[in-house]
Amino acid sequence: xxxxxKQIMDLRSVSLKQLRYFIATAETGQLSKAAHSTHVSQSAxxxxxxxxxxxxxxxxxxxxxxxxxxxxxxxxxxxxAKEVLxxxxxxxxxxxxxxxxxxxxxxVSASYTVLGYFLPNLLARFRANYPDVEIDLHDKKRLDIEQxxxxxxxxxxxxxxxxxxxxxxxxxxxLIRSRRQxxxxxxxxxxxxxxxxxxxxxKYPYILITEDEGEESTRRYWQANGEQLNIGFKTSSMEGxxxxxxxxxxxxxxxxxxxxxWSLEGKKIETRPILNQVPxxxxxxxxKKGAVLSKPAQAxxxxxxxxxxx
Numbered sequence: 001x002x003x004x005x006k007q008i009m010d011l012r013s014v015s016l017k018q019l020r021y022f023i024a025t026a027e028t029g030q031l032s033k034a035a036h037s038t039h040v041s042q043s044a045x046x047x048x049x050x051x052x053x054x055x056x057x058x059x060x061x062x063x064x065x066x067x068x069x070x071x072x073x074x075x076x077x078x079x080x081a082k083e084v085l086x087x088x089x090x091x092x093x094x095x096x097x098x099x100x101x102x103x104x105x106x107x108v109s110a111s112y113t114v115l116g117y118f119l120p121n122l123l124a125r126f127r128a129n130y131p132d133v134e135i136d137l138h139d140k141k142r143l144d145i146e147q148x149x150x151x152x153x154x155x156x157x158x159x160x161x162x163x164x165x166x167x168x169x170x171x172x173x174x175l176i177r178s179r180r181q182x183x184x185x186x187x188x189x190x191x192x193x194x195x196x197x198x199x200x201x202x203k204y205p206y207i208l209i210t211e212d213e214g215e216e217s218t219r220r221y222w223q224a225n226g227e228q229l230n231i232g233f234k235t236s237s238m239e240g241x242x243x244x245x246x247x248x249x250x251x252x253x254x255x256x257x258x259x260x261x262w263s264l265e266g267k268k269i270e271t272r273p274i275l276n277q278v279p280x281x282x283x284x285x286x287x288k289k290g291a292v293l294s295k296p297a298q299a300x301x302x303x304x305x306x307x308x309x310x
Contacts, residue, residue, distance in 0.1 A: 014055065016088070019081045021048040022060065026078045027256065029179070029273065030067040052077075069271055075261050089307070090125055105134035106296035109145040110158040113212040116238070117258045118176065118283055119158055126303055133296045142213065146170070149288050155297040158304075161284035163213045170286040173301075175308040177280040178257035185248040186268040197275040198227040205232025205250035207241050217281075218253065225276045239264055255281040 024034035025045060035042040053060050060074035070078060110119050123135060138154065142163055148154040150169055161167070161174060182196055190196055190204070208215055208231050215234070222229050232250040235241050238258065244250055246267035253274065262268055285304055287293060293301065 014052070016085070018048040018052055019085060021045045022052055023078065023081055023085065025049060025061070025068060026070055026074065028067075029069065029181070029256070029271075064272070067273060070261060072261055072268075086121070086125065090128055101132070102130050102296060102299055103132040104294060104296045105136050106156065106294065106300050107136045107138075107154045108156045108158065108300070109138040109140045109148055109154040111140065111142050111145065111160065111212050113160060113258065114158045114283055115139055122304055122307060125307060126300055129303060130296070130299060133299070135300075146286070149286055152288065152291070155287060155291075155293055156301060157286040159284065159286060160212055160217075160281060161286075162279060162282040163217055167286070169289055171289050172284050172286045173305055174282050174284040175304060176257065176283045178255035178283070179280055180253050180255050180274070180278045181259070181271040182251060182253055182274055183245050183259070184251040184270055184272065185246055186270055187248060188251065188270070190251070190272070191270060195275050196272050198222065198225050198278075201251060201253070201274075202227055202230050204230065206230050207232060207244050207250040207252045208234045209236070209238065209241055209252065209254065210234050211236045211238070221276075221278050225278075227276075242269060243267075245269055253278065257281065257283070 021034060021038055021040070021044065024038050025031060028034050028037060031042050031045050034045045038045070049060060056073075056077070058073040058077075059071050060077060061068040062071055123137070127133075127135065138148075140148065142159045145154065145157040145159055146164070146169075149157045157170075158175075161172060182190070182201060184190055188204075190200060193200065206229050208218060208229070219229065233244060235244075241252060242260065242263040243265060245252060246263035246265065246269050256271075259271060260269070285301060287297070287301065
């Protein structure tokens, strides 16, 4: 009975602030950046993380020279903590949104990466707020999505905006900026270096993802930095890429949005910041400039913007 009472008291000591500080650290990879984004001191971030680790009796982050990265336990806790805060936000938002009792349908198109790693949770939260709105969802390539928005066959497109070369026909809003980092195996020699540059990376085989214009976007920032890619393998399979990275067949640079700390075989994949200027991946929503959207489409656009901005 005393053990149970202690566990209950421990749970009561966890605050929403601690969860927010933990999530900010997980998403920025640096205590200083987490402190800046949450408008508190770095010592407050450190104290919150230490308190959570002490309570849970696990290490949530691996400390590195240039920041921190989630452990396997930390990654699992991150997903649960995000879910808790999402549910709270939706509970607060629900009375205001559901008062309209909206019905109808909304036509949405999204690309492979967006559908796989970004959109499902947001669509679930939209459905929770608007249960009577049907989501007419289509999987398309970015150029096909842009054409569908232009000709009116889809109302909203969710795309990797940083791949777009001409957004003038559209109104758009950036929903997320996701940092790109180096991915490598837990035994890779580059982990021993305090700092890693594109020149360092070029000395090893590079695993290049081809899906969602991955090759084109990768080549752009390598060329902008005056460096040469050493391509060891190309693949459209994200899980295939993770496996090759985890087994030390090469390394890659990809965004935090799609990062997972292990392969399907359970082997660890590490990340490291890069010294050179590597642009963030930007995911956003587009709609036809000047178009009058249906009420369900307006509701989805505004809810996605609010959720991603909160």
